[in-house]
Amino acid sequence: MAVKSGTEPAVASHIFDWDFVFGHANYWLFIVLMMTGLYIVVARGNLVKKIVGLNIFQVAVFMLYISIGKVTGGTAPIFPLDMKVDPTVVYSNPLPHVLILTAIVVGIATTSLGLALIVRIKEAFDTxxxxxxxxxxxxxxxxxxxxxxxxxxxxx
Amino acid sequence: MIVTIIDILLFFMLVMTALAIVNRRRLFSVVMLAGVFSLLTALLFVTMDAVDVAFTEAAVGAGISTVLMLGTIAQTSRREKDPTRSGVLPFFVVAVTGAALVYGTLDMPNFGDPNAPAQLHVGPDYLKNSVEDMDLPNVVTSILASYRGYDTLGETAVVFTAGIGVLLLISGLAGRRRREDEEEN
Missing domain, CATH: 1.20.5 (Single alpha-helices involved in coiled-coils or other helix-helix interfaces)
Structure with missing residues (x-):
């Protein structure tokens, strides 16, 4: 693969290249969302709000993964019902979708555990x-x- | 290009929602905004071809987790107290972490690049072989339930454990409350 060929210019010269900026703007915006979530977790004292912040962080990570699986001009990885696959159709990578499906379900499990802990904390400490x-x-x-x-x- | 513009538009809506969550004190509106956030995320997943993930996120993120959080604030409190500490140090920590992460993305391939390392190994294999192996139209289903069935088994174990944990944590809550009330009277 020519991914890492020696002709690749240095990182600093990339940053003003519009192709590079448009190709990476997605990732940077995910990071903004991720950091908003982290800020809520660190700076806000209410436990329910912390859980919401954790969820935002988590969802931003999901978006990062899904964006890695996207192929330009691709479509959802679902074949026609008669299973006659047209070889010219480009499909996006289904593997990140599967991993994130699992992660979403695990995420709701941990969220519910956290919320149950909050209910117990309220009961024990009244705050x-x-x-x-x-x-x-x-x-x-x-x-x-x-x-x-x-x-x-x-x-x- | 048009997809990029839609993506960026959705992002700005997401960022606005997240910032509103940061500043809101009423927990009811925080929870509702979290539901809005999940729904916008589901839209974004559709633009990135992840339709299965989109409807799971819409059902689980905007549905179940909103209901669970509403239940929790009904049991605890409706308002967040005003913050006592300044947000300067947290902001600094978050900015440094964010800068480190942005530095990490500089080596990543462009969004949607068909020659990215992630598109060259198992992903295409699954797409090619699942027609013969599974004969299912939806490749995500065949990977989830068959190629990577053990992942799903592990996930089920996690959900089961979490369910038991929640039951153990909050079981007997009503009974304890009643006893407390009786002691007070």
Whole structure:
């Protein structure tokens, strides 16, 4: 394959090449979405919102994978019903689709587990805000230290 | 070209939705916007020829997960508290990570390149052989259920485990609440 031939110009000169920019704009936009999801996870304290952020991140990764399977001028990888495949028709790569189908289903499983954990956290601590949870945890640890610290030979 | 323009248009709608999610405090609107986000994603999957993925995303992402999240906010709280910390450090972390990822894409082949490494190995084999091997019109189905059936078996195991986990976590919730109420009275 001539994919990695020696004539490939250096990366820096690519960036102002419109073919390169249009060919990669998709990936960059996925990364913007991914980072928005990550920002929600890192910067927002509400647990439900964190789960939404994780979902956004996840979906952006799915889009990246699906875009790798796309072939220009291709169509969905479904043959005609009579199974007479026209050899001139280009089909997109079905393998990423399969992997992402599996990932979507696993994603909803993990999301539901996370949401169940949130319900339990609300029950146990009466809040789903990260800051308040941290305060409660600190108070509990301090109380434990006062009560059992000397017996255990130091702070927990 | 037209596909690229549609893609970019859909993207901007996705980014707008994601930014709205960042700033919204009412969790109900956050959850609804997450559903909108999933639906827009499904549209994008259709433009990229992944019709099976599109309808799974529409059913699972916009349907089931929205319902689960609505259930959760009904059990917990409806509003997010105002943030106490500044978002500068998270933004910095996210910007650095994003820059690293963009650097990683510079080596990738162009979008839709028929000679990309991903199009040259097993993908075409599946397309060529599944007519004889499976005689199913939908190649995605034949890979999912047969060529890579073990993946699907593993997925089923994960879903089963997660289901048991959820049941264990929230089972007896109503009973515990009733007991608490009785103790208080």
């Amino acid at each position: 789903i805000e990260e800051d308040e949870l941290l305060l409660i945890e600190r108070k509990l640890t301090a109380a434990d230290n006062r009560e059992h610290g000397p017996a255990m030979g130091g702070r927990a």
